[in-house]
Each structure stands twice: as structure tokens, then as C-alpha cells.
Amino acid sequence: DTAVSQTPKYLVTQMGNDKSIKCEQNLGHDTMYWYKQDSKKFLKIMFSYNNKELIINETVPNRFSPKSPDKAHLNLHINSLELGDSAVYFCASSQRTGVGETQYFGPGTRLLVL
Amino acid sequence: QKEVEQNSGPLSVPEGAIASLNCTYSDRGSQSFFWYRQYSGKSPELIMSIYSNGDKEDGRFTAQLNKASQYVSLLIRDSQPSDSATYLCAVNFGNEKLTFGTGTRLTIIP
Numbered sequence: 001d002t003a004v005s006q007t008p009k010y011l012v013t014q015m016g017n018d019k020s021i022k023c024e025q026n027l028g029h030d031t032m033y034w035y036k037q038d039s040k041k042f043l044k045i046m047f048s049y050n051n052k053e054l055i056i057n058e059t060v061p062n063r064f065s066p067k068s069p070d071k072a073h074l075n076l077h078i079n080s081l082e083l084g085d086s087a088v089y090f091c092a093s094s095q096r097t098g099v100g101e102t103q104y105f106g107p108g109t110r111l112l113v114l
Numbered sequence: 115q116k117e118v119e120q121n122s123g124p125l126s127v128p129e130g131a132i133a134s135l136n137c138t139y140s141d142r143g144s145q146s147f148f149w150y151r152q153y154s155g156k157s158p159e160l161i162m163s164i165y166s167n168g169d170k171e172d173g174r175f176t177a178q179l180n181k182a183s184q185y186v187s188l189l190i191r192d193s194q195p196s197d198s199a200t201y202l203c204a205v206n207f208g209n210e211k212l213t214f215g216t217g218t219r220l221t222i223i224p
Contacts (some may be wrong), residue, residue: 042216056211
């Protein structure tokens with residue numbers, strides 16, 4: 001009974017390829033997020049959607065394009081992959097957008113660009 | 115630039131002792147504070163949240179917040195080997211996002 005799920009769990013690909021990561025939450029939450037965790041374990045937000053509307057777009061190359069078909073799903077498409085994109089990408093969700101909201105994380109997608 | 119700082123460790127604590135993890139943040143207006151635990155190869159999971167000055171206890175865990183000094187700490191009493199993990203401090207600076215520190219790696223020595 002997974003709350004926040006991501007696919008795939010592992011992704012190994014060549015530089016220049018395009019890939020997508022999918023995220024789904026069954027918690028009934030309104031808000032979803034994408035985070036990137038680098039090799040030094042630094043976790044940084046990339047995007048946030050509230051009920052399918054983009055509300056946070058950090059300084060992320062426009063090769064990264066999020067898409068939320070409905071409030072339970074948030075996908076991340078990456079064009080022209082680069083070596084520096086290798087990281088763990090976490091999806092998260094919270095009940096709503098707000099100061100005190102707890103975020104629940106998915107299991108992560110480990111991306112390795114060769 | 116709003117920042118959250120943690121000592122990266124590793125912090126080694128004998129089993130049964132108290133582990134003390136500290137976090138400082140840059141903005142006095144910050145409103146909510148979270149401690150996440152992340153085991154190696156796993157996702158972050160929430161341990162504690164705290165919003166008001168003072169202490170908040172949950173089992174073996176106590177979060178302490180001092181807004182005047184801009185620090186938040188996490189105490190783990192009766193440390194167990196299963197507490198060995200990276201602990202991430204996260205702060206909401208009054209906007210819609212969480213800013214994470216780089217984490218402190220804690221090792222409990224049997």
C-alpha cells in the first residue's frame with residue numbers, strides 16, 4: 001500500500017538521451033514536489049505543483065519539464081541528459097501548500113548518465 | 115539567500131547515550147522546522163516537526179527550537195544502532211517550499 005511511488009527505481013542512460021520519471025501518490029494530497037539529491041546528499045527542490053498548477057520553479061535548466069496530468073500524478077521529463085544530471089530524484093507530496101505542511105517522500109529514482 | 119546549516123559529521127555516539135544533532139538557519143522569520151531521517155539508499159522520513167519555541171518530545175526523540183538564536187536541535191535518548199542514519203534538518207522560510215540542510219551522518223557504536 002505505497003503512499004508515494006516512483007518509476008523507474010533505477011535509470012541508466014547515455015548522455016544526450018531523453019528520459020521520463022513518473023510519480024503517483026494515493027494519499028489524496030493536493031501538492032506534489034520534485035527534489036534532486038546529489039552525491040553529497042544535498043536535497044534541493046526543483047518543482048512544486050498544487051492541484052495541477054505549477055507553484056515553485058527553482059533555477060532548473062529548461063531541459064527539465066514537469067507535467068501534472070492530475071493532482072495524484074507528477075511526472076518529470078528530462079531532455080538531452082548530461083553527466084551532471086546523475087543524482088537521486090525524489091518525488092514528495094503534502095496535504096496542501098503551506099508553512100507547516102509535512103512532506104512525504106517517494107522511494108527515489110537513481111539516475112546515472114554515462 | 116536563505117540557508118540551513120548542519121555539521122556533516124560523522125557523529126559517533128555509543129549505544130545507550132544521547133545523540134545531539136544541531137541545525138542553524140539564516141532567517142528569523144522562519145515558521146516551521148522539521149527533522150527527517152534518511153537511511154543509506156532510502157528516502158527521507160519525517161521524525162519530528164516543531165513550530166514554537168521550546169521542547170517537543172516524541173518517544174526517545176526531543177526537538178528543541180530557539181528562534182531568537184536561530185537554531186533547532188534534535189536529541190535522541192538511549193541511542194540504538196538502528197538510529198544510525200543521516201539526519202536532515204528542513205526549514206520553511208515562510209514560503210511554499212522546504213529548504214534542507216546537508217545532513218548530519220550519525221553512527222551509533224554498539
